[in-house]
Amino acid sequence: MIELTETGIDGLDSILNGGIVTNSTTLVSGNPGAGKSILGLQYIYNGVTMFDEKGIYLSFEEDESDLREAAESIGFDDWAALVETGDIKVYDKQVLLHDSSSRTGSRRFSPTSRAP
Numbered sequence: 001m002i003e004l005t006e007t008g009i010d011g012l013d014s015i016l017n018g019g020i021v022t023n024s025t026t027l028v029s030g031n032p033g034a035g036k037s038i039l040g041l042q043y044i045y046n047g048v049t050m051f052d053e054k055g056i057y058l059s060f061e062e063d064e065s066d067l068r069e070a071a072e073s074i075g076f077d078d079w080a081a082l083v084e085t086g087d088i089k090v091y092d093k094q095v096l097l098h099d100s101s102s103r104t105g106s107r108r109f110s111p112t113s114r115a116p
Contacts, residue, residue: 002021002022003021003022003023004016004017004018004019004020004021004022005019005020005021005022006018006019006051007019007020007042007043007046008042008043008046008047008050008051009039009042009043009046028040037059037061037062037067037070038070038074040057041057041067041070041071041074041076041079042074043055044056044057044088045071045076045079045082045088048082048087048088049082054086054087054088054089055087055088055089056088056089056090056091057088057089057090057091058091059090059091059092059093060092060093061093062092063092063093063094064083064090064092064095067079067090067092068080068083
């Protein structure tokens with residue numbers, strides 16, 4: 001039987017027949033403003049606050065400050081505290097590139113994806 005991870009998002013878990021497949025990679029795509037970042041924030045936040053799980057938010061667009069503002073704007077007022085305690089880790093492109101280059105000496109970074 002396939003193990004599912006609940007998102008904690010009203011209606012979404014029902015549409016997904018219980019949640020997202022555990023330990024899978026899930027691509028969320030859409031036009032600018034469609035709510036992809038908000039979905040990600042809510043998924044991570046719910047994991048921490050509803051299911052006692054830790055979360056990692058990877059962003060190639062927004063930086064940590066932008067994400068904090070977005071989280072707080074939708075009522076996640078304790079987002080900064082959860083980041084501070086390490087329950088939520090935020091890695092934006094600057095952190096990812098800096099950490100990668102300082103650890104490996106690499107000067108080039110290329111994220112890839114598989115076409116459907």
